[in-house]
Every structure is written in structure tokens, then in C-alpha cells.
Amino acid sequence: MMEFIKNSAFFGAMISLIAYEIGLILKKKFKMAIFNPLLISIICVIGVLLIFHIDYNDYNEGGKYISYLLTPATVCLAVPLYEQIHLLKKNLKAVAAGIISGTLAGLCSILFMSKLFGFNHQEYVTMLPKSITTAIGMGVSEELGGIVTITVAVIIITGVLGNMIAEVVYKIAKIEEPIARGLGLGTSAHAIGTAKAMELGPVEGAMSSLAIAVAGLLTVVGASVFAGMM
Numbered sequence: 001m002m003e004f005i006k007n008s009a010f011f012g013a014m015i016s017l018i019a020y021e022i023g024l025i026l027k028k029k030f031k032m033a034i035f036n037p038l039l040i041s042i043i044c045v046i047g048v049l050l051i052f053h054i055d056y057n058d059y060n061e062g063g064k065y066i067s068y069l070l071t072p073a074t075v076c077l078a079v080p081l082y083e084q085i086h087l088l089k090k091n092l093k094a095v096a097a098g099i100i101s102g103t104l105a106g107l108c109s110i111l112f113m114s115k116l117f118g119f120n121h122q123e124y125v126t127m128l129p130k131s132i133t134t135a136i137g138m139g140v141s142e143e144l145g146g147i148v149t150i151t152v153a154v155i156i157i158t159g160v161l162g163n164m165i166a167e168v169v170y171k172i173a174k175i176e177e178p179i180a181r182g183l184g185l186g187t188s189a190h191a192i193g194t195a196k197a198m199e200l201g202p203v204e205g206a207m208s209s210l211a212i213a214v215a216g217l218l219t220v221v222g223a224s225v226f227a228g229m230m
Contacts, residue, residue, distance in 0.1 A: 012062030019044035078207035085208035102187030103218040106131045128223040132216040133190045162189025163196040178203035187210025
């Protein structure tokens with residue numbers, strides 16, 4: 001069995017897809033935020049690797065093929081934005097203000113919390129890229145001297161939490177404007193948040209897609225500035 005796993009080119013991809021499908025089934029059955037498909041799939045995959053003592057590198061031999069799809073999938077997010085381009089032109093100032101303020105709020109909150117909990121400089125810069133997509137966040141963390149592996153974990157956790165609590169937050173805050181909902185998810189919870197935005201509606205998905213790219217660029221610049229504040 002173990003030899004099959006080690007020699008299989010698609011075991012990692014297969015177990016990942018099965019775990020995600022389990023998450024989708026649980027989400028559909030219980031209709032609760034805690035049964036987020038991404039969260040369930042992460043728990044299932046970790047459980048399988050631990051129970052059967054499967055080395056991560058063996059798992060990733062197949063799992064990496066799913067990762068290859070990340071870049072084209074991200075590029076495809078431009079499609080819903082193009083379909084809603086008239087809304088972007090009509091609300092350009094509001095969109096720009098929303099993304100800029102969201103990015104600054106994220107960076108300021110990390111600065112405040114890092115000082116509150118007594119983080120050192122390395123730990124602080126590790127957390128700065130938490131709200132941007134993994135590909136950009138890894139580069140920012142490495143450039144600033146952070147711990148890249150922890151940055152990746154923090155980015156994933158941020159995205160999953162944003163995906164889970166978005167609807168609850170919007171209900172409590174009574175945010176009903178589709179553009180605002182989309183910008184909020186894209187700016188704070190990157191691609192995983194955008195997946196949720198697309199569930200909410202086409203306008204939310206389009207605005208969230210835009211927010212990922214712009215917030216990523218702003219964070220690259222902003223993180224360099226904020227890194228010198230602690």
C-alpha cells in the first residue's frame with residue numbers, strides 16, 4: 001500500500017479532490033459555516049497523512065498538479081470582472097477608496113496586534129502579507145526577512161476564516177451593497193474569499209477579483225513601509 005502511494009503520480013491529487021468533495025457534501029447537508037469545504041478538506045488530508053504515516057513529499061508528488069492550476073484559475077478571475085466592467089467605471093472612486101482603506105486597515109491591525117503581543121521584527125513581517133494571495137505573500141515575506149512557511153499558513157487561515165464568517169459579518173453590519181461585499185472579501189481574504197464572493201453573486205465575484213490584484217500590489221508597497229515601523 002505504501003509503495004503504491006509513494007510510486008503513484010496522482011495519489012495526492014486524488015485524496016485532495018475526495019477530501020474537498022466530502023467537504024461539499026457536509027456543507028450541503030448541514031448548511032453551517034463551520035462545514036466550510038476548504039476547512040474540511042484540509043482537516044481530512046492532514047488526518048490521512050498522519051494516520052497512514054505518509055510523508056508530505058510523497059503526497060505532494062500528486063498534489064502539486066492541483067497547485068499548477070492555481071495560476072490559470074487566478075487569471076480566469078478577470079472574466080467576471082470584464083463582464084461587470086461598466087460597474088467598475090461607474091464606481092471607480094468608491095472602489096479605489098474601498099481597496100486602499102481595506103489594505104491599510106489590514107496592515108495597521110497587524111502592526112497594532114504585533115505590538116500588543118510583543119512580536120519581534122521577524123514575526124511581525126511574517127504576518128504583514130496575511131491578506132494577499134499566497135504567490136505574492138510568499139515573495140513579500142521572504143523579501144522582508146519573515147518566515148515564509150508560517151506566512152503561507154497564516155494566509156490560508158485568513159482566507160478560510162474570511163470565507164466562513166463573511167455572510168455573518170455582512171448580516172450583522174447590514175452590508176447589502178454587492179460592490180462593497182465583493183471588495184471586502186477580495187481585500188481581506190484573497191482568492192479563498194473570492195470563491196465565497198462568487199457564491200454571493202456575479203457583481204461580488206467581479207469586485208473581489210479586482211480587489212485581489214490591486215490589494216496585492218498595494219500590500220507589496222505598504223508592507224515595505226510598515227516593516228520599518230517595528
